[in-house]
Amino acid sequence: MNFEFSDDEQQLSEAVQRWVERGYGFERRSAIAKAGGFSAEAWGEIAELGLLGLGTSEEDGGMAMGPVAAMLALEALGRGLVLEPVAAVALVAASVIAQAPADVRARWAPAIASGEARVVLAWQERAARYRLERVDTQAMAKDQSWTLSGTKSLVTIGDQADAFVVSARVSGAADDPAGIALFLVERQAPGVKTQGYALQDGSRAAEVTLADTPATLLVAAGPAFGALELAADTGIAALAAEAVGAMDKLFELTVDYMNTRKQFGVPIGTFQALRHRIADMKMQLELARSMSYYATLKLGDAPDVRRRAVAQAKVQLGQSARFVGQQAIQLHGGIGMTEEYIGSHYFKRLTTMEMQFGDTMHHIGEVSARMLDTAGVFA
Amino acid sequence: MDLDFTPEQQAFRADIRAWVAANLPEDIAYKVHNGLRQSRDDMQRWAKILGAKGWLGYGWPKEFGGPGWDAIERHLFEEECALAGAPRIVPFGPVMVAPVIMAFGSPEQQKRFLPGIASGEVWWSQGYSEPGSGSDLASVKTRAIRQGDKYIVNGQKTWTTLGQYGEWIFCLVRTSTEGKPQTGISFLLIDMKSPGVTVRPIVLMDGEAEVNEVFFDNVEVPVENLVGQENMGWTYAKYLLAHERTNIADVNRAKRELERLKRLAKAEGVWDDQRFRDQIALLEVDIVALEMMVLRVLSAQAGGKKALDIAGLLKIRGSEIQQRYTELLMLAGGPFSLPYIFDAMEAGWQGDYVGGPQYAPLAPNYFNTRKTTIYGGSNEVQRNIVAQTILGV
Numbered sequence: 028m029n030f031e032f033s034d035d036e037q038q039l040s041e042a043v044q045r046w047v048e049r050g051y052g053f054e055r056r057s058a059i060a061k062a063g064g065f066s067a068e069a070w071g072e073i074a075e076l077g078l079l080g081l082g083t084s085e086e087d088g089g090m091a092m093g094p095v096a097a098m099l100a101l102e103a104l105g106r107g108l109v110l111e112p113v114a115a116v117a118l119v120a121a122s123v124i125a126q127a128p129a130d131v132r133a134r135w136a137p138a139i140a141s142g143e144a145r146v147v148l149a150w151q152e153r154a155a156r157y158r159l160e161r162v163d164t165q166a167m168a169k170d171q172s173w174t175l176s177g178t179k180s181l182v183t184i185g186d187q188a189d190a191f192v193v194s195a196r197v198s199g200a201a202d203d204p205a206g207i208a209l210f211l212v213e214r215q216a217p218g219v220k221t222q223g224y225a226l227q228d229g230s231r232a233a234e235v236t237l238a239d240t241p242a243t244l245l246v247a248a249g250p251a252f253g254a255l256e257l258a259a260d261t262g263i264a265a266l267a268a269e270a271v272g273a274m275d276k277l278f279e280l281t282v283d284y285m286n287t288r289k290q291f292g293v294p295i296g297t298f299q300a301l302r303h304r305i306a307d308m309k310m311q312l313e314l315a316r317s318m319s320y321y322a323t324l325k326l327g328d329a330p331d332v333r334r335r336a337v338a339q340a341k342v343q344l345g346q347s348a349r350f351v352g353q354q355a356i357q358l359h360g361g362i363g364m365t366e367e368y369i370g371s372h373y374f375k376r377l378t379t380m381e382m383q384f385g386d387t388m389h390h391i392g393e394v395s396a397r398m399l400d401t402a403g404v405f406a
Numbered sequence: 407m408d409l410d411f412t413p414e415q416q417a418f419r420a421d422i423r424a425w426v427a428a429n430l431p432e433d434i435a436y437k438v439h440n441g442l443r444q445s446r447d448d449m450q451r452w453a454k455i456l457g458a459k460g461w462l463g464y465g466w467p468k469e470f471g472g473p474g475w476d477a478i479e480r481h482l483f484e485e486e487c488a489l490a491g492a493p494r495i496v497p498f499g500p501v502m503v504a505p506v507i508m509a510f511g512s513p514e515q516q517k518r519f520l521p522g523i524a525s526g527e528v529w530w531s532q533g534y535s536e537p538g539s540g541s542d543l544a545s546v547k548t549r550a551i552r553q554g555d556k557y558i559v560n561g562q563k564t565w566t567t568l569g570q571y572g573e574w575i576f577c578l579v580r581t582s583t584e585g586k587p588q589t590g591i592s593f594l595l596i597d598m599k600s601p602g603v604t605v606r607p608i609v610l611m612d613g614e615a616e617v618n619e620v621f622f623d624n625v626e627v628p629v630e631n632l633v634g635q636e637n638m639g640w641t642y643a644k645y646l647l648a649h650e651r652t653n654i655a656d657v658n659r660a661k662r663e664l665e666r667l668k669r670l671a672k673a674e675g676v677w678d679d680q681r682f683r684d685q686i687a688l689l690e691v692d693i694v695a696l697e698m699m700v701l702r703v704l705s706a707q708a709g710g711k712k713a714l715d716i717a718g719l720l721k722i723r724g725s726e727i728q729q730r731y732t733e734l735l736m737l738a739g740g741p742f743s744l745p746y747i748f749d750a751m752e753a754g755w756q757g758d759y760v761g762g763p764q765y766a767p768l769a770p771n772y773f774n775t776r777k778t779t780i781y782g783g784s785n786e787v788q789r790n791i792v793a794q795t796i797l798g799v
Contacts, residue, residue, distance in 0.1 A: 028415070028478060029408050030705045036407075095407045282796055294799075302793035303786070309796055310723065313716045317698035318691075324409045342691045395680070395687040400668055402690050403661040404409065404697045405485075 030320065032099065035092060039077075040099035046076055047107030053369050059110055060229030065187045069111050074142025078104075078113050082121035082261070088137030089121070098268040098323040105272025108369075108376055110230045112147070114265035115183040120146040122261045123192045123209055126254050127245040131211065135190070146211075148258055149179035149191040149235050157385040159194070159255050160204040164237065166195035173242045175210060176218075178234060185233025186223030188214055193237070194255055197248045204252040210242035217241065228379040229372070253330060260337040263384045264326055267319035267344045270380045274312050274351045277373040281305065281355045288360075301358060308351050315347035321404065331397070338385075338393035345387030348377040409701075411478070418479055422486040429455050435491035436753060439666065441735075441767035443614070443751040444493055446529075446571045452493050453526030463500045463524045470508050470516070471524055477707035480653075481700070488658035496568060499523040499530035503576045506593065506642050510634035519574075519595070531572030531598070533563040533620060534643070541787045543578070544587040544640060548622060550579035550594055552629065552636075557581075557594065559602075559625040565781070569605050569618035572598050578643055581636050593639035595631040602626075610777075612770035613748055647783070654782065655724030657697045663731045664693055670738045670764065682738070689730055696723050718792045722785050725778035732768075732775040739768040746770075 032040070050072060059066045073079060081097045083089025101114055116139060124135050124146065138144035155161035164177025175195045182191065191212045199206025212219065218240035223233040246254045285296030285305060295301055322340035325333050352374040356363040363370050381387060411419065434448050456462040464483050466472020475483065487495075495501065504523050507515055522528035539545045548561025559579060566572070575596050582590030598605070602625040607615035634642055667686060668677070676682040699716060706714045736743045742761030749755050750766035759766065779785040 028411055028701060028705050028708075030702050031709070032407060286797060286799070296797045296799065299790070302797065303789045305796055306722075306789040306792040309716075309792060310719050313699060313719060314695040314723070317702060318695050320407070320702075321409075321694065321698050324407065339691045339694050342688070343695050391684050391687050391691075394691060395683045398668070398683075398687060398690060400665060401661075402664045402668075402693055403657075404694055404701065405411075 032095065036096045036099055039092065039096050040103055042076060043078065043100050043103035044106070046072065047103055047109065051107045051109055053372075056108055056110060056229075056372075060225070063223070064110050064225050064229050064231030065184050066111065067187075069109075070142060070145070073109075073111055073113060079117045079142045080140035081113075082118040083125070083136050083140040087125070087132060087140070089140035094264065094323045094326045097265065098319065101265050101268035102272035102275070102319075105269035106276040108273065108372055110228075112183045112230065114262060114269065115147050116145055118265050119148050119258050119262045120192050122258050123148065123245055123254055124211075126250075127211070131243055131245060135211065144189045145184065145187065146190045146192060147183045147185070147188045148262075149182040149185070149212075150194045150255065150259075151180045151182070153178065153180055154201070157389040158202065159259055160207065160252065161202045162194050162196045162207050163201055164193065164195040166197045166208060166210065166242065167239075168197070173210060173244055174218075174239045175212060175237045175242045176239055178236045180234055181226075181232045182221075182235045184231045185235045186214075186221040187231060190214060191235060192245060192258075193242065194251070195242070206248055207252050207255065208244060208248040209246040209251045209254055211245050212237060212240055212242045226379055228376040230379070256330065256334065259384050260322075260326065260333055263337045263341050264319070264322040266380050266383060267315070267322050267340050270344050270348050270377060271312070271316045271319045273373050273376055273380075274315060274348065277351060277355045277370060277377075278305075278308055278312050280370055280373075281308065281358050284359055295358075304354050304358060308354050311347040311350045315344050315351075318343040335394065335397040335399075338390045338397065341385060341390040342387055342394055345381040345390065348381050349387075352377040411482075415478060415482065419482045419486060422483050423490070425459070426486050426490045426492060429459070430487075430490055430492050431455075433753065434493060438491040438493055439662075440753075440764065441771045442753045443767075446568075449493050449496055449568075450526060450529070453496065456495070457524055457526035460524070462495065462526050463504060463520075464495075465501065466504065466508070466524070470504075470520060477704045481658075481704050484653050485658040485661075488656075489662050491662070494656075494659070496529070498532045498567075498572075498576075499526075499528065502532060502646055503530055503595075506576070506633060506646050509645060510593075510638075510642050512630075514630065515595075515633065529568075529571045529573045531566050531569040531575040531620070533566060533575045533577030533596070535565045536562060537564055541784050543643070544591065546578050546580055546591060548577065548579045550581050550592060550627070552581070555629050557627045557629060557632070559594070559596065559622045559627055561622050563620040563622075564608075564617075566605075566618045566620050567616060569598075569620055570607055570615065572605070572620075574598060575620065576633075578639050581639075588640040590637055591639035591643070592636050593633040593642045594627055595633060596622075596625065596627050597631075600625050600627070610774065612773040613746075614751075614770070614774070616774070655696055655700050655720040656728065657693065657700050657724065660693050660696065660724070660727050660731060663735070664690060667731055667735050667738060670735060673764075674738050674740060676738055676740075685734060689727070689734060692723075692727055692730070696720075696727060699723070715795060718788060718795065721782060722779075722788050722792075725782075725785060728778045729772075729775050732772040736768040736772040739765045743768040 077090050080089035084091050167174050193210045193212050197208050218238035220236040221233045288295050318340040322337050325336035362368050463472045468474035550557040550559045577594050578591050579594050581592040602623040604621040606619045608617045609615050671677040703714050703717050742765040745760040
């Protein structure tokens, strides 16, 4: 039982914090958001920090330091509201690439780690809502090679990515997990169309349409669904960490505001109704932090244990993110409503994160379905 | 960072588990697992069994005869006791007054009082709250006026939990009306058999006389029963509160009660009702999150680190969760939670149950648990304290 960070982990965290504070201020972020939500220049800086290798083993050209290091890095990125999707590429997509055949791995893993190739998971479909197993995109095999057809939605930096990890159906009904395989599709491949757009938090996504597009098999039907679940759980643990960073910073901003803003001749932080709210925000922040730790520490467990833990964490994260976000806006009053104040951007970011990889209601269902007779961290 | 207990800690847990299994009387565990009424004898029997093993003062250092366990070991002990269905240790002696006597009492007081607390022989009560002093504890009015080698005590304490069994009571009394309210308070140990002490039970809404009023009418207390210095009682009281906090979240009991809730929900058929099941799922998330928060605090304590700034949150969250599981247990019972049969709270009652014996305690337990957000510093006072730490003013 130990909640301390190693020196290496601490140093990584501090390095990312330094970059965020000096290199990724609100003005730069706003400019990036206005220009579409992704900056290749910032991506290069992130690559230099080594963050894109966090989910790739050393032998594959990465610098994986384990899930705790990744968590700390993401917390720091969350504090800075960084738009560039480090986790989506370096952890989520990389977790699938790590399970691909050796030649595919050799081509893509080092490229992800160096920042040369931006690879992202494309799983969301129009009919899927938050169900990973609902896949209509079809995979066809012909002469030892595969082609894919279908549309993936809300693909992270879809029009700025070099390649996609795509879930596609090789057999079975529309929600049969056993008939899903994972493929790699290059954006420049024939039949790929992308339509980019901004999300509510200023980050970038795209619709990706595939029409008889050549694809490389990453993980075959059968094991593929487990790999997809692991990718999603990795994404949720990363979201939890990022959200904790964002909540932490938003909480600090709110405390500062309460101590400086005066009404009726006194700082508003002297009013008990508001003091109780900030205490409740602290509660939700720390519960979320506790569950972010929990999700990260359970990522290496057996799939059923991991899925349950991650779903529990996402429920807490969603509840906390909504509470902290809403209360922060309320405590800021009118200024919290404005576009020019950074607080509103934290709120939108937290709202977005709640709705990625399954919202709170979805994960209550997951926890519900996975409950055992016992309960607790140590049951 | 890792979530694993060391092999030594796992062995420690296994030893505790085996010992509790061998020594916890079955009839007592049955009552605890089913929310039934516990008698004075039940509570004291278990206290004496622990006392004989040297574990009633499980938080005590070795120099005072305790096991000298660290924060993690104490937690494992609490968890094994709770999951096995042991009654909660009545805290007033071993958890509350003993640490104060150790820290501020004279060697004579330590020799005189600690053995009876450690063995479970002497039942202690807490004399803090008064009719006019609830959250505002520093306003206590019970007067102790020194006359020669005695204090003459006059006044009234209230909400004295299980005070009807008390043999000794530690009290905050006013020895000075000068200066700030906090500066005139002393910490006095009073023999409840002294002439002039009257105990009157207060029946709570669950029908049980769990708390009492204690009246002091010209009670003579020898000055050697003053702990530490006169007028320094507030400092000692705050020290005591810090000690009381360690297991305040009571997450282990919450885990046990969640298991009970799942059993009841299955028996009642609401486990398959998605609306009900989701409420259990939400409670499960709350309990895991609380347990993780407790483990963070314990790990910092065991590592000799400064207390995390989240320790103050544990009482708030723990008490809310206690209220929630008693509420869901009652709701799982459905309409059969409604019949009020006072005698059916007694284990082995042979009368006519309505529906079955499992229902009788569900609503009274829920009613009783409303106290948790009120006692030990109401949750609103706790929020004030948390906010003060956050805002710095």
